[in-house]
Amino acid sequence: MTCARRLFSLSRAVVGHCTLDSMRWSQTFIPTLKETPADAEIVSHQLLLRAALVRKLTGGLYTFLPLGLRALRKVERIVREEMDRAGALEVFMPALQPPEIWQQSGRYVTAREVLYKVRDRADKEWLLGPTHEEVITSLVAGEINSYRQLPKNFYQVQTKFRDEIRPRFGLMRAKEFIMKDAYSFDVTDQAAQVSYQKMYDAYTRIFQRCGLRTLPVEADTGVIGGKFSHEFMVPAETGENEVVYCETGPYAANLEKAVSQGPLTPCPLADTGHEPERFATPGVLTIEALSQAPYHVPASAQIKTLVYMVKPFGSEDSHPVAILLRGDDQLNEAKLAGPLGSNVFRPATPEEIFLVLGAHPGSLGAVASRLPTQAAALPVFADEALRGAAGMTTGANEDGYHVRHVNLTRDVRVTHWADLRTVRVGERCVVSGQPLKIRRAIEVGHVFKLGTKYSEALNARYLDETGVSRPCVMGCYGIGVTRTLQAIVEQSNDKDGVRWPVAVAPYTVLITPLNVAPESPGMQLAERIYADLATRGVEVLLDDRDERPGVKFKDADLIGIPLRVSIGEKSLARGEVELKPRGGAMTAAKAEDAVARVLEWLHEAEASRAT
RNA sequence: CGGGCCGUAGCUCAGCCUGGCUAGAGCACUUGGUUUGGGACCAAGACGUCGCAGGUUCAAAUCCUGUCGGCCCGACCA
Helix, strand or coil, X not given: CHHHHHHCCCCHHHHCCCCCCCEEHHHCCCCCCCCCCCCCCCHHHHHHHHCXXXXXXXXXXXXXXXXHHHHHHHHHHHHHHHHHHCCCEECCCCCEECHHHHXXXXXXXXXXXXXXXXXXCCCCEEEEXXXXXHXXXXXXXXXXXXXXXXXXXXXXXXXXXXXXXXXXXHHHECCEEEEEEEEEEECCHHHHHHHHHHHHHHHHHHHHHCCCCCEEEEECCHHXXXXXXXXXXXXXXCCCEEEEECCCCCCEEECCCCCCXXXXXXXXXXXXXXXXXXXXXXXXXXXXXXXXXXXXXXXXXXXXXXXXXXXXXXXXXXEEEEEXXXXXXXXXXXXXXXXXXXXXXXXXXXXXXXXXXXXXXXXXXXXXXXXXXXXXXCCEEEEHXXXXXXXXXXXXXXXCEEEEEECHHHHECCCEEECCECXXXXXXXXCCCCECEEEEEEEEEEEEEEECHHHHHCCXXXXXXXXXXXXXXXXXXXXXXXXXXXXXXXXXXXXCEECCCHHHCCCCXXXXXXXXXXXXXXXXXXXXXXXXXXXXXXXXXXXXXXXXXXXXXXXXXXXXCCEEEEECHHHHHCCEEEEEECXXXXXXXXXXXXHHHHHHHHHXXXXXXXX
16 A cells, blocks of 8 residues: 555646546436537547537537536646746636727727627627737736836636637637637836747647647737747648748748748849840730740749739728739738738739739739839839849730840839748758758647737836836737647547547546446446545546446547556456556556556656656 | 538438439437347337428429528638
């Protein structure tokens, strides 16, 4: 028993906080599904339903069943422990928010696509919060006055609402989901950097404790705005993001943000000495067509001309801009917001394009001498890959014609140079020079360094040592808790079901007596082990159902409890029970040692996870 | 919002093209029996406004129109 006594002090991560947090299968609610529901596409979504973790109410809205809720609570607890450890303070903000603060920050417009709006009896509008920068900043604006009160980092775990155009993949992209969001307030940029790093480190620990392999990548800041950010990605073929990474170096970035040393084949730079020359290209409307016979202009020697309509911040009117890329490059819209100075923009319609350029898509070009007078002041944004290019071919800005011998420096009035292209596989890493790879991933966390955008808009200011009023420097940090749960399932499963990491498993031990008659030796032993483990704080589930062994084993594998203790007549005749880690090999244990062996296994599982 | 597909029992689906008898199967559920170490078997039973509305017809799950909902692809998107 000394062994058991020593093992009694297992950490809370494994044994749970409630000494009798255990359950009989027949008393709880675990409606497993033998068949795969038709509308679940990816394996984690299927298992979420089959393993009785959640049920769908309607598209993008799910009910958590007892098993799913237990796993969710485990993830939440890990998140809270690590946030607390990092010095963040838990608060709880309203989900229902007044639109006024969103108008103040400007996001009433820029985030309008995802905002759920509701009206009260007086027909006043309210918002269901998709995030809480405005609320927390309002709080700080009212409460924090001095540098002596800083830094502060507030967090909460709360339901968020987002008007997703197309909810899909179960909890991955839902209309309503649980997020942990944290907001840091600092006196200076350098101090904010410290807060940012604390959160980055906390996130690394959180996902590690959840049993997830994550990859932190440089990320675009999107609608939230801000200076720079990292996303925590779970590599998975079913992910909705694409991550560019280098196998030999530290570089990793979201495709929206990724840079490289440029196209593998450089643009022609040698000036042919020719002036731009118009030539007839009847019916040629694509880069591809111009690269074919009889023209044979490689895509890499063409200039692609796009027209976008931009709405500057605070303005109601849109204006057109031209965007130039190499023919074989793709525009990366996420990179466009910075150079444009606005994130409200869209591709121009053919009618709008004709109005400004006098030609239709397929024949567009920005060669200065071929621009109509109304386009004289048209802003021209050119991708860096085109810098210095010569001998290029592009549209003549006249339907049915192209121009060759174009020298960018000489012939095009570029107003802004910027990195606008999408990186492609195999291009050279800017850090290591090695070929870049691309793979899909699920975004589970995002840390942003925000700067003073919200503190200035909502007046969250403090007085510094010299009595000068300054805006707080902010950071914000999100973890999709429900999405993280599904990502764990997506990463931890096999053909038989879920394989929960111990730290987030709904229960850590499953006892499976094959004969459940109350007076049978097997059931009596099962009851003893169950009670013994429960009083030691192990979260244990007893499968007391009168079902055939096959049913019990299939269900056990499906719900994926990390350790199974099977008690059947055959081994019991030898005075033994069977220990089977989910996905591992079965081992025999003397019945009287069963509890000690289980505690030992849990202890080892915890030790092997700690780093 | 564009394109495609689908709504029949709790779940997975057949029947529809080519209208016609009491609308079917498997799984799940209830009862009884036989079974009992990897999703058993036998028997009996319960479960349906065939998404909804309108139309055509002697007759509609089936054909037509509209509508609502779902799924997939795209667009969009912390």
